[in-house]
Amino acid sequence: MIEFRQVSKRFPDGTLAVSGLDLVIPARQTTVFVGSSGSGKTTILRMINRMVDPSSGSILIDGNDIGGLEPVALRRSIGYVMQNSGLLPHRTVLDNIATVPLLRGAKRGTAREHARELMAVVGLDPNLAQRYPAQLSGGQQQRVGVARGLAADPNILLMDEPFGAVDPIVRAELQVELQRIQRELGKTIVFVTHDIDEAFLLGDQVALLRHGGILAQLGAPRELLDNPADEFVSGFIDAGRPRSILR
Amino acid sequence: MTWIVANWDQIARYGLQHVWLSVPPIVAGTALSIPLGQLANRYRLSRGVLLSIGGILYAIPSLPLFVLLPSLLGTRILDPLNVEVALTIYALALMLRATADALASVDGQVTLSATAVGYGGWRRFWGVELPLAGPVILAGVRVVSASTVSLVTVGSLIGVNSLGFFFLDGYQRYFPTEIWVGIVGTVVIAVVFDLLLVLAGRLLMPWARPSRRAGRATATLLGVEAEPS
Numbered sequence: 001m002i003e004f005r006q007v008s009k010r011f012p013d014g015t016l017a018v019s020g021l022d023l024v025i026p027a028r029q030t031t032v033f034v035g036s037s038g039s040g041k042t043t044i045l046r047m048i049n050r051m052v053d054p055s056s057g058s059i060l061i062d063g064n065d066i067g068g069l070e071p072v073a074l075r076r077s078i079g080y081v082m083q084n085s086g087l088l089p090h091r092t093v094l095d096n097i098a099t100v101p102l103l104r105g106a107k108r109g110t111a112r113e114h115a116r117e118l119m120a121v122v123g124l125d126p127n128l129a130q131r132y133p134a135q136l137s138g139g140q141q142q143r144v145g146v147a148r149g150l151a152a153d154p155n156i157l158l159m160d161e162p163f164g165a166v167d168p169i170v171r172a173e174l175q176v177e178l179q180r181i182q183r184e185l186g187k188t189i190v191f192v193t194h195d196i197d198e199a200f201l202l203g204d205q206v207a208l209l210r211h212g213g214i215l216a217q218l219g220a221p222r223e224l225l226d227n228p229a230d231e232f233v234s235g236f237i238d239a240g241r242p243r244s245i246l247r
Numbered sequence: 248m249t250w251i252v253a254n255w256d257q258i259a260r261y262g263l264q265h266v267w268l269s270v271p272p273i274v275a276g277t278a279l280s281i282p283l284g285q286l287a288n289r290y291r292l293s294r295g296v297l298l299s300i301g302g303i304l305y306a307i308p309s310l311p312l313f314v315l316l317p318s319l320l321g322t323r324i325l326d327p328l329n330v331e332v333a334l335t336i337y338a339l340a341l342m343l344r345a346t347a348d349a350l351a352s353v354d355g356q357v358t359l360s361a362t363a364v365g366y367g368g369w370r371r372f373w374g375v376e377l378p379l380a381g382p383v384i385l386a387g388v389r390v391v392s393a394s395t396v397s398l399v400t401v402g403s404l405i406g407v408n409s410l411g412f413f414f415l416d417g418y419q420r421y422f423p424t425e426i427w428v429g430i431v432g433t434v435v436i437a438v439v440f441d442l443l444l445v446l447a448g449r450l451l452m453p454w455a456r457p458s459r460r461a462g463r464a465t466a467t468l469l470g471v472e473a474e475p476s
Contacts, residue, residue: 046363049363051359051362051363072365072366072367073365075362075364075365076364076365080363080364082356082359082360084356086356086357086359086360086361086363087360088357088360088361088375089354089357089379089454090375090379090381090452090454090455091454099364100364100365103364103365103366103370104365132453132454134454
């Protein structure tokens with residue numbers, strides 16, 4: 001369980017990215033932060049592994065304030081998947097997946113063997129093991145990214161618009177795949193997207209943010225659809241629906 | 248041709264000496280450019296100062312520097328160390344900008360993602376930033392290698408002999424064959440060094456080799472222009 005207590009973040013340039021966020025992210029469920037750019041969703045995600053430290057307030061993981069934890073060790077204990085995969089271009093697929101176990105001091109052979117198993121988990125052809133990221137398609141790169149996020153078997157998986165840069169068909173495939181993985185592994189997933197449909201599809205809980213990192217509504221997808229808190233929420237949901245301009 | 252056969256021992260000896268004089272400045276200049284290049288990228292001021300010093304150093308004419316160094320280093324006038332130090336200065340002057348630019352060209356998304364998965368600063372530099380800067384650094388080393396191999400010949404003027412000896416001797420004796428031996432020999436060494444560097448790059452950075460499928464994309468990602476083929 002991840003807890004935000006009155007968390008605010010003001011960047012040195014004066015931008016208020018997150019203001020007074022109070023929120024609980026339950027364990028073993030998927031919580032999706034959705035909002036347009038400038039809604040602070042990525043900042044919120046990055047505060048969980050201390051890529052960004054809050055200006056005020058505190059964040060607790062399983063009751064421990066992460067402000068007192070060593071950032072590098074904390075990051076190695078949390079999976080991270082980002083847009084455009086963020087893979088290391090000079091490492092093979094296998095070594096990319098094994099990155100975190102290797103950083104934590106695992107033996108190369110063991111880490112690679114485990115990486116091979118993870119390739120199967122995320123549905124990657126084992127023949128791709130020795131390829132470099134640039135030799136893969138966008139969808140394959142994202143699968144490698146997910147496998148890398150899972151490699152150290154973290155309880156928490158942070159996903160920053162992981163499917164934002166792939167075409168709609170591949171995105172749909174990856175979404176289904178993620179749902180399957182989540183059913184099997186039951187991680188605490190924190191997912192960031194600007195796509196409301198993706199949020200409703202993947203989220204057990206959806207946090208809709210308005211500009212400046214203010215929580216507009218938090219709830220299960222059904223609640224947001226049936227009882228939008230205000231016009232901003234209903235407007236955001238409607239804007240995501242395809243308009244019937246074609247006859 | 249008979250002259251070459253008759254003097255083969257001397258040619259081989261000076262050729263070997265040429266190689267030995269060239270390698271240390273290339274290696275030392277490159278090695279020194281890594282911490283200094285990183286420092287240059289750290290602050291706006293350090294970048295301006297370091298890169299300007301690099302430019303000025305390269306403008307010092309080589310012969311006066313060879314002559315001046317013994318009094319600065321306390322070495323004997325004929326000590327090869329003078330040439331080595333002078334050539335290291337030139338190599339560093341060229342490599343400083345190349346390395347600084349190479350390190351600055353590393354994709355910010357990749358370093359960010361390395362941080363996100365738990366790379367500490369030191370390990371990220373050696374494990375991610377430096378290797379990814381490799382292709383651009385290598386391009387700089389190739390220039391420095393050729394320039395150093397050519398500059399070594401100037402050392403012959405102060406008695407530190409290499410294939411440059413043959414230009415000098417041939418010129419004094421009005422003997423073109425000897426001059427040609429010096430020039431061709433120097434070019435051969437420069438070309439062999441370059442081939443070895445390219446080969447080392449292929450072996451150490453297999454990921455940078457443009458593949459048939461995504462070659463163009465890789466090359467642009469790395470900020471390197473694909474080599475004309």
